[in-house]
Amino acid sequence: MLKIAYCDDMKKDRDSIMISLGQIEDKWGEEFEITSFSSGESLCDSIAKNHYDIILLDILMNGINGIETATRIRAMGEESLIIFISSYDERVKELFKLGTIGFLDKPLQTGQLEEALLHASSILKKDESVYFTFNKNGSTQHISIKDIIYFENYKNEVILHTLKEDMRFYDSMKSVWEKLQSSDRFIMPHRAFIFNLGYVSIWIDKVTLKTTGVTYNIGNKYSGDTQIRHMKFLEKRCR
Template identity: 30%
Template sequence: MLKIAICDDEKSQLNLLKNILSIHLDLKGLDYRIYEFESGEELINSINNENYDIIFSDIEMKNLDGIETAKNIRIHNKKSVIIFVTAYPDFVFQGYEVKAFNYILKPYTSEKIGQVLDSALEELDYIKDKFYIVELKSGTKKINLNNTLYFTSDKRKVNAVTLTGNIDFYDKLDELENNLPSFFVRIHQRYLVNINFVSSVESNSLTINDENLPISRGRYNSFMVEFAKTMLR
């Protein structure tokens, strides 16, 4: 089970962050638990009982601030991914001492939280099989993203092409892109591909599972950067 701690002395901020994280994790089909704390002291006291995979902490809190809280956590826990949430960018430089993984500036968007969370999950190598949940007329279905070659769209309809068959559902490719792991890369207005299955690239197309898909001119350079990274893994 993935264990996430969130710490903020403003209850409204705790609720907002918890809701965003819950929606994002539910879409991935992950088993998780979120622990809430309204002070750095409460979070530190809980460390003896729980090992958190990811910690989201505000920096500006009463009594013990987020930086000092993280210093105390690092005494007992070297592995947790610590993500600071702050309204003041000046605090960013104070996080090196506690090996902060990332910073999120308030006010934040759900998309930003999702992106940072995905990066943290990849850092932990937590997700072996990644899933995307879709609603069909027949009920809820989990799409195994590790086995998905690409997504293609036609207006509001999206088709997931997987190793075991195709799955049609209603969504927007732009919104889908924001909720997928980083190994899915946009190559065209209508195509979002799993870069791990790309076998070759031409000037205006690529080959994935013996099928040619078009690459738009405006997306070619950014795609090649991501494709080059796969060669270094």
């Protein structure tokens, strides 16, 4: 299920987006999880605790505009795919395309929105095609790395926290990290934890888990690698 947020300070435009999304749901035979926001501030407040796959974001808004909202979203470490919606001319559009996956005109056309969502979905599906493999009770398990929130060391076990459930298996954090360090989605800021960058915010020497709000210290030994991985992750998602 796609988690979509859309932000526009004009009610008539929010209503138009909702109608278009409903038509696309019917056409695709899918159900989206849709959340509406009337300001950039309220969207950013929500992102501090929630993750959205796709954000439809108006540029011209009262309060903080769409550009500042997108900047704050990226500064929080959020990897959501952003699609701008506005009525700027073509030259300005080209500038904004550098940091987003799409730019839609107002008044919004359902066909254009569907095309942008198809593009976003294809990007998300590439992430879902990569799996973490581990052994549990003699059976090989496969978990999409996109669904992994973090790994936690507990005595001689590893606790795998996912969007749906927590699982325990016998292994070492060193072994888990050897499997994940080639991926650009993960950091190991402490010997006892490995986090998916899609579910955390990083500020100097702290990592905050969005799903719980709990903050963890970044160990001095792991600080450099953690910051480099975080920056590369954000740069790649903003292309």
